[in-house]
Structures are given as structure tokens and as C-alpha cells.
Amino acid sequence: MVTTQLAGRDIVDERVLDAMGAVPRHRFVPESERSAAYEDHPLPIGLGQTISQPYIVAIMSQLAEVEPPCKVLEVGTGSGYQAAVLAEMGCEVWSIEIVEELAARAAVTLDRLGYGRIHTRAGDGYRGWPDQAPFDAVLITAAPPRIPEPLLSQLRVGGRLVAPVGDWHQELVVITRTPTGFERRNAFPVRFVPMTGEVRER
Numbered sequence: 001m002v003t004t005q006l007a008g009r010d011i012v013d014e015r016v017l018d019a020m021g022a023v024p025r026h027r028f029v030p031e032s033e034r035s036a037a038y039e040d041h042p043l044p045i046g047l048g049q050t051i052s053q054p055y056i057v058a059i060m061s062q063l064a065e066v067e068p069p070c071k072v073l074e075v076g077t078g079s080g081y082q083a084a085v086l087a088e089m090g091c092e093v094w095s096i097e098i099v100e101e102l103a104a105r106a107a108v109t110l111d112r113l114g115y116g117r118i119h120t121r122a123g124d125g126y127r128g129w130p131d132q133a134p135f136d137a138v139l140i141t142a143a144p145p146r147i148p149e150p151l152l153s154q155l156r157v158g159g160r161l162v163a164p165v166g167d168w169h170q171e172l173v174v175i176t177r178t179p180t181g182f183e184r185r186n187a188f189p190v191r192f193v194p195m196t197g198e199v200r201e202r
């Protein structure tokens with residue numbers, strides 16, 4: 001997986017490659033999907049949700065440009081896999097999942113694997129985790145129609161937010177907080193499950 005799907009494409013950050021090699025991806029997917037855990041595509045994790053393709057987890061981790069000691073906020077814990085990759089990269093991670101059953105399962109998986117530097121909670125990630133802000137990076141792993149303002153405000157200056165944005169057409173977006181505002185660039189088109197909750201109101 002690391003050699004062909006990641007290093008063989010444009011993943012060059014050694015910390016990302018090492019972390020992806022270290023995390024046992026098969027422990028984050030249901031029993032029925034284990035044999036396919038390291039294949040080059042997303043997989044169902046139940047309750048209508050998916051664990052992203054390995055390449056997507058790697059590129060989001062690389063685009064975050066974090067160096068330890070780093071504090072990262074993730075919205076959309078899902079299986080807990082992306083959080084584990086960030087923890088292996090040397091970051092402390094705060095991760096929020098709106099589907100309670102998935103949040104509970106991810107907490108058990110991460111605990112069994114000994115990831116003590118990942119803090120999870122069940123709830124809507126729209127308002128982030130203000131007590132722990134500012135973060136060096138914010139990763140949103142479900143697609144909102146637009147970036148929730150509270151998540152931007154929890155970035156430190158120089159920090160990056162990486163997220164798929166859009167409904168039918170989604171783009172992976174990287175936003176950097178500068179001393180005077182935000183700089184935004186689009187990386188490439190992607191397909192994620194929708195971000196639900198407060199971001200859909202109004």
C-alpha cells in the first residue's frame with residue numbers, strides 16, 4: 001500500500017509514509033471487509049459511512065503540513081483511522097463524530113491499540129473544540145457545502161484547514177490562516193460523504 005499507492009504517487013512526506021505503514025488499517029474496518037483493508041479504494045464502515053481510500057488519508061495528512069508537537073482537530077472520526085495516522089505522525093488529536101455508535105466504536109478501537117493522544121467525543125463538529133483551540137491543523141473528513149466559520153477561527157496563524165467542500169461537485173480545499181486573514185487554494189476534486197448537522201441549517 002505504502003510503496004505503490006502512496007510513494008508511487010505524490011506522497012513524499014516521510015512522516016506520512018511511516019505513519020501509514022505503522023497503523024494497522026485492518027483493525028479499523030469491519031470483519032467482513034478485512035481482506036480488502038489495504039486496497040486502493042474506500043470501504044464501508046457501517047451506518048452509511050466509509051473509511052477513506054488510503055491515498056486520500058495520506059494526502060490530507062500531507063497537506064496539513066504538521067510537525068510535532070502538533071495539535072490537530074478532526075471533524076468526522078468515522079473509524080478512527082485518520083486520527084490514528086495523525087497520532088503516529090506525532091500529533092495530539094481531538095476528533096468529533098456525529099454518529100454516536102461510530103464514535104463509541106472508534107473510541108474502543110483507538111483505546112485497544114493504545115492511542116492515548118487521541119481524544120474523541122460524540123457530537124456535531126460544526127462548533128469545533130473551542131477549549132483546545134488554537135490548532136495547528138483542522139481536518140474535516142465529511143463534505144460541508146461551505147467551511148464552518150467556528151472551525152476557521154480555531155486555527156492558529158500559520159495553521160491549515162484541509163476539507164472537501166461542495167455537494168455534487170466537491171473540491172479538496174486547503175485554507176491557511178495568515179496574520180491578516182485566510183488564503184484558500186483548491187487541490188483537486190474528491191468525493192466524501194456529506195457533513196450533516198448545523199451546517200445544513202438555514
Ligand code: SAH
Pocket residue numbers: 049050051052075076077078079080081082083096097098099102123124125126141142193194195196197198
Ligand atoms: N476520518 C474517517 C472517515 C470519515 S467518513 C476515518 O478515518 O475513518 C465521515 C464521517 O464524518 C462519518 O462518520 C460521518 O458520520 C461524520 N460526520 C458527518 N457530519 C459530521 C458532523 N457535523 N460532525 C462530526 N462528524 C460528522
